[in-house]
Amino acid sequence: MYDYDLVVIGSGPGGQKAAIAAAKLDRRVAVVERPEMLGGVCVNTGTIPSKTLREAILYLTGVDQREIYGQSYRVKDDITVADLTARTRHVVSRESDVVRSQLARNRVTILQGTGYFVGPHSIEIDDGGRTRKVTADKVVIATGTRPARPASVEFDERTIIDSDGIVNLEAMACEAAVVATATGGIPEVVDDGVTGLLVPYDPVEQGASGEVGPADPAQFARDIAERVNILVADPARAAAMGRAGRRRVIERFNWEGAARRTIEVYESVTR
Numbered sequence: 677m678y679d680y681d682l683v684v685i686g687s688g689p690g691g692q693k694a695a696i697a698a699a700k701l702d703r704r705v706a707v708v709e710r711p712e713m714l715g716g717v718c719v720n721t722g723t724i725p726s727k728t729l730r731e732a733i734l735y736l737t738g739v740d741q742r743e744i745y746g747q748s749y750r751v752k753d754d755i756t757v758a759d760l761t762a763r764t765r766h767v768v769s770r771e772s773d774v775v776r777s778q779l780a781r782n783r784v785t786i787l788q789g790t791g792y793f794v795g796p797h798s799i800e801i802d803d804g805g806r807t808r809k810v811t812a813d814k815v816v817i818a819t820g821t822r823p824a825r826p827a828s829v830e831f832d833e834r835t836i837i838d839s840d841g842i843v844n845l846e847a848m849a850c851e852a853a854v855v856a857t858a859t860g861g862i863p864e865v866v867d868d869g870v871t872g873l874l875v876p877y878d879p880v881e882q883g884a885s886g887e888v889g890p891a892d893p894a895q896f897a898r899d900i901a902e903r904v905n906i907l908v909a910d911p912a913r914a915a916a917m918g919r920a921g922r923r924r925v926i927e928r929f930n931w932e933g934a935a936r937r938t939i940e941v942y943e944s945v946t947r
């Protein structure tokens with residue numbers, strides 16, 4: 677006899693739905709999730725925080741309320757990154773509570789920690805050194821994704837961050853020359869040769885895993901290193917690029933501009 681009929685590893689949208697569907701069929705269900713991650717990437721580092729940041733900018737600049745209160749209306753004059761993260765953390769914690777109570781209402785047990793298979797039906801759960809073992813007839817692996825981190829880049833969570841880091845950002849780097857991959861919307865933000873240096877990127881699917889990466893990883897790493905070295909060897913050029921980058925951000929990517937562009941996008945999709 678197993679401890680549970682079903683154990684789900686991961687409490688993102690996929691794991692939650694699997695657990696609740698099984699519980700509604702009267703199965704004994706548990707979800708394994710890491711501390712501070714209930715609700716998955718969706719609630720904690722992806723969908724909800726990214727959209728909350730966007731909505732916080734709209735709210736704090738007051739741009740979307742000016743038709744009612746007049747053109748000079750704004751909620752806060754000096755919007756800081758701390759204002760945005762405080763609001764984001766508040767929403768994330770509320771949404772995580774919603775997931776917790778939804779699982780509880782459906783009698784799904786939450787087992788906190790990182791789960792590892794130790795047998796076909798056995799999972800060990802490590803909660804910061806304290807371990808426990810549970811058994812289950814069936815296991816759903818709903819462990820989602822994580823941001824790609826090439827080995828050639830040292831992420832320090834201050835000046836070099838990924839989409840997880842941006843949620844906990846404490847300070848925006850100012851007047852920094854940027855070396856960035858020429859992909860997605862990045863060439864729109866980094867003006868090649870003016871505010872930084874772009875690295876050519878030719879993505880291909882890599883192996884059976886389906887992960888996408890540079891066609892020639894060794895060449896890609898050399899291209900990054902070459903551009904970083906150009907800036908390190910010429911501090912005056914790097915400083916001029918940093919200043920140009922800051923001017924460009926103030927002119928084109930200020931909070932007010934971001935809020936206006938967001939409203940334009942909303943209007944274009946609801947028209």
Ligand SMILES: Cc1cc2nc3c(=O)[nH]c(=O)nc-3n(C[C@H](O)[C@H](O)[C@H](O)COP(=O)(O)OP(=O)(O)OC[C@H]3O[C@@H](n4cnc5c(N)ncnc54)[C@H](O)[C@@H]3O)c2cc1C
Nearest residue numbers: 686688689690709713716717718722723790791819820821
């Ligand atoms: C910045 C960003 C913005 C996004 N915006 C949108 C959007 O606007 N709209 C949209 O539809 N999608 C968006 N997404 C994508 C969306 O977040 C994902 O598609 C969705 O969260 C995937 O759900 P999931 O259940 O597969 O896994 P996840 O939400 O990734 O959850 C997996 C969970 O498994 C846990 N886990 C992993 N390994 C273990 C283990 N060994 N033991 C215990 N727990 C483990 C992780 O901690 C995590 O909580 C965005 C993603 C990001 C990063």
